[in-house]
Amino acid sequence: MKKIAFIGAGSMAEAFISGILENSLIDKKNVWVTNNSNEERLKRLSDTYGVRTTYDLKELFAGADIVILSMKPKDAATAIQYIREYLTEKMLVVSVLAGVSMSTIETLARLPIAVVRAMPNTSAAVGKSATAVAVNERVTPKQIELMKDLFGTVGLTTFVEEEQLDAVTGLSGSGPAYIYYLIEAMEKSAVEVGLDKEMASELIVQTLIGAAEMVKNSTKSSEQLRRDVTSPGGTTEAGVKVLEEHQVQQAFISCIKAATEQSKKMGAVLREQLEVTEPTS
Ligand SMILES: NC(=O)C1=CN([C@@H]2O[C@H](COP(=O)(O)OP(=O)(O)OC[C@H]3O[C@@H](n4cnc5c(N)ncnc54)[C@H](OP(=O)(O)O)[C@@H]3O)[C@@H](O)[C@H]2O)C=CC1
Ligand SMILES: O=C(O)[C@@H]1CCC=N1
Incomplete structure (x- = not known):
């Protein structure tokens, strides 16, 4: 890994920057970041992590072997069209964009490139992401090893077929939000049953960590563990x-299905746009 160029400097980019630098995967002077226009944000990243920031694409891409796409999916077409003249076949393009397929990225780049499509989650910020990764046929075994190292700096990594990534997005990409939603409900209930908010919050977090550790370490299924609690x-x-009575389990199942469908829809919208702007024939 010689030089990484981040296109997009939001929360996902920051989680990765923090992870790779903490794990000394690359020297901070070889991590370059750009965004759309928020100069203040770039300055903050540079002050906090010592990474380089620039709006000069020539400077950004010079010698870069890894390009990380970390803008929102709605900005992907504009961003990739803007940078594509600087992309080369030697670069590995890593995308964390929800719903955007590897073939869409290649179409936008107008180049046969090695693409890695990943779905991390925001727990990457504390090194606890559950990340699923798919690669296209141009990614080499050496690059796969590199990706294991890179994603390993922000948590657990599992390799999947690209077709599975929409479901992964609905499950673990969005997953932290469902858990926060549950915590919100537990916090509200704690106050309603007369507990102190701060103290309750500590109990809730520890309960979640403990339950997660139990599921991880026990040979019992989650259903059995639930039955064990139930006298x-x-x-x-x-x-x-x-x-x-409120069909909460069914609601969670419907929630994950809806998120999965939304990931598919986001990809389809972009593909339809491309048929107009990037006709292949
Ligand atoms: N947040 C999440 O839970 C997860 C997000 N993802 C994916 O990660 C990606 C990034 O998400 P997140 O970090 O939350 O997003 P943020 O909104 O925090 O950051 C987006 C960044 O993209 C930049 N940007 C926008 N347009 C361009 C452009 N044309 N060229 C260069 N940079 C551009 C923005 O710059 P500026 O500020 O200047 O506009 C900003 O720095 C998304 O595609 C999302 O699907 C994946 C897993 C989980
Ligand atoms: O809500 C979203 O679209 C992104 C992708 C996964 C989590 N957040």
Whole structure:
């Protein structure tokens, strides 16, 4: 890894910058970042991490072997069209964009390039992302090893077929938000049952960490672990009965399906736009 160029300097880019520098994967002087127009943000990244920032694309791409696309999917077409004259077949293009396929990226780049499409989540900021990664046929075994190192700096990495990435996006890409939603509900309920907010918050977080560790380390299924907590005629049974009455499990299933469909839809919208702006024949 000689030089990384980040296109997009938001929260995802920052999580990766922090991860790769903390793990000394590359020297900070070889990490370059650009964004659309927010100079203040670039200055903050440069002050915090010592990375280089620029709006000069020639400078950004000179000697870069890895390009990380980290803008929002809606900005992908404009951004890639803007940078494409600087992309070369030797570069590895890594995308964390939800819904945007590798072939869409190649079409926009107008170049047969090695593309890695990843779906991390925001827990990358604390090195705990659950990241799924797909690669196209031009990615070499050496580059795959490099990707294991890169994504390993922000958490767990698993390699999947690209077709699975929309579902991964709905499940673990958006997943932290579902858990935060649950925490919000637990926090609100804690106050309603008369607990101090701060103290309750600590109990909730530890309960979540503990439950997650149990699922991770136990040989029992999550369903069995739930049954273990539930004493006949006890408090858990009374609580879970209410969840069942409200079909909360079904609501979560519908939620993940809707997010998966949205990821597919976002990709399709971009593909339709491309048929107009980037006709292949
Ligand atoms: N947030 C999440 O939970 C997750 C997000 N993702 C994916 O990560 C990507 C980035 O998300 P996130 O970091 O949250 O987004 P942010 O909104 O935090 O950051 C987006 C960045 O893209 C920049 N940008 C916009 N247009 C261009 C352009 N034309 N050229 C260069 N840079 C541009 C913005 O610059 P400026 O500020 O100057 O406008 C900004 O720095 C998305 O595609 C998303 O799908 C993946 C997994 C999880
Ligand atoms: O909501 C989104 O579109 C992005 C992708 C996964 C998480 N956040």
